[in-house]
Amino acid sequence: MRLVPRPMPLLKGSVSFARFHAAPPATAQAEHLLEGLRLRAFEPIALQGEEERAAGFVELENHTSTAFAPSATFQGDWLVCAWRIDTIRISAAQLNEELKAWIQDFENKNERAPSRYERSEAKMALRKELRAVTPPTTKTFDVAWNLGTGALQIFTLSRKLVDEILVAFDKSFDVTPLPRSPQVLFDEAGLQDAHVKPTPELCWPGLSLV
Amino acid sequence: MSRREDAAFARGDIGVDGEVTEEKRAAAEVERARAREQFLEGKTWLGREFLTWLLWKSESSEPLMSFDGEPVHVLFGGKLTLRGIAGEVIELGLKGTEAAYSQVNRFALENGLLIHAAKLKLTLGEKEFDFTLDAQLLDIRTAKLPDLLTDDEDDRIQERLFLTERLGEVTQAIFMTFLALRRGPEWRGQVLPEILSWLKGE
Structure with missing residues (x-):
């Protein structure tokens, strides 16, 4: 650790x-x-x-x-x-690198790009793997x-x-x-708010807060 | 238009009539509203008046008070932050060994900025503490404690505990002294006029 x-x-x-x-x-x-x-x-x-x-x-x-x-x-x-x-803390950059490598691998195997759902599932799985080793x-x-x-x-x-x-x-x-x-x-x-208030002469000369 | 006005126009600060644009006016108002909110929240204004009063008191060589029979002196160190709720400047940072006691600082205080945080040197008898105090919560920041008397490891922890607590107690006692003064007739009758004269350099 x-x-x-x-x-x-x-x-x-x-x-x-x-x-x-x-x-x-x-x-x-x-x-x-x-x-x-x-x-x-x-x-x-x-x-x-x-x-x-x-x-x-x-x-x-x-x-x-x-x-x-x-x-x-x-x-x-x-x-x-x-x-x-x-x-x-899983580094976003590292996760993106892993995801990129997975996408490349997927495209080589399946001769097509992964769908949005497949990417999302892969990202979750990769995140879990990274978590286990971080x-x-x-x-x-x-x-x-x-x-x-x-x-x-x-x-x-x-x-x-x-x-x-x-x-x-x-x-x-x-x-x-x-x-x-x-x-x-x-x-x-x-003390009560009514009895002690900010001093106008100090806070802003000429401004009354009362 | 002068060159300054040209530049202000290019920034969108003023319109063709030379007046401040609605946008700029609105942004400044939002800023001041937030500053006013912070000022009122948790009685931060009281903490700022306290630090400002403390600066004025620190100019005297007399002890500020006595704590457990020991004299207490406070001097302002090389860094302070001032904040205000109106006007064109709502925050000002000053740095320099004499910054707190400078004319620049007094001018800022005279114009509605109050001390929000300051580096202080507090002397309690022969013990010296350097730390930063903030007006909002009276938290103690980066306090350098006096040298320890003991070499024993176990005793060192206890001595440091004692010193940190002591610093908190003395700081609170100074604040309570101010609060007692602030709530009474002496504030408006005597203290405030003296502070205002001091700000004017009289």
């Missing part, structure tokens, strides 16, 4: 992360939390299947492991893990959750990925993380 080198932000280098607050359930025990991770553990793409993408939790420092041993998952107050995504590409994104303070950090800024991990988090631990964004902090401070 070909693995894309992981940036491992929690171990070294610069870090980019989205911040959330997620209070752990009051009754959460270590084993309960580990079970939550195992519930959404990564499962590899089946070689002979149809899926071209697989995603799930793996251990932070060993992204082939989903055992989630306590020593690998708890670092002091933090629960740490990674979200692993494997994808199989190794998946792996990417991982670190996740750290401070069980004491409730601070949750997801080490990617792709909103699509962040949302995907949040859904998995919710299903694993039955908690709904709240972003630490201006909107949420504004709401948590009990």
Whole structure:
């Protein structure tokens, strides 16, 4: 399996992360939390299947492991893990090359060009063959959750990925993380839209937004 | 027609009467409408006002605040992005060590562009963090953490976890300081007039 080198932000280098607050359930025990991770553990793409993408939790420092041993998952107050995504990408150029070769072969054998239906069937079969021999590409994104303070950090800024991990988090631990964004902090401070509005003098001198 | 007008006519920006064409006007309006949408969505405007306020505050050598007994200082680094919702320019990127504190930046701010993202240097006591902060979600980008105190591999992870969380906490604390100010009478009564004078170079 070909693995894309992981940036491992929690171990070294610069870090980019989205911040959330997620209070752990009051009754959460270590084993309960580990079970939550195992519930959404990564499962590899089946070689002979149809899926071209697989995603799930793996251990932070060993992204082939989903055992989630306590020593690998708890670092002091933090629960740490990674979200692993494997994808199989069939190159369109390669598929077209294979299809061209098949068409040539067909014409040589049958002394006619293949029909549209025959081409379509051949393309699907070739795609399936290529899929079986194309190794998946792996990417991982670190996740750290401070069980004491409730601070949750997801080490990617792709909103699509962040949302995907949040859904998995919710299903694993039955908690709904709240972003630490201006909107949420504004709401948590009990402020109303009617009381705090954009400052016209800063937004556009002369324009009133009220 | 002048040469400039000839070129604008050739582009379809203006008609034979020298006025802006309907097409161009419509495209600019669509652009501004989208910018306004982004500005309002998720209170991004609040994040932009926050970063703009932070720039003004950073000009003082006094600590911005105290966090867990340690002084907090912020300086703006070499790159920032400004965005606006009206006018001819809706986004402007500035680069340069002194870019944030330049007259060019103040002119842009004075004319309705606010800071949307900026490279910052935050000092908490003796620890220094370099990172980029964005106004929309207050996400922390490409943060360079302070040197670690420990050599032990296991302890390094925990120390890095502690530092990343610390950076998030301090950033949030600065934002909450701004929010407390923003919601009160001091904003219009004192702070905003001072910011506007500063923008004018007074």
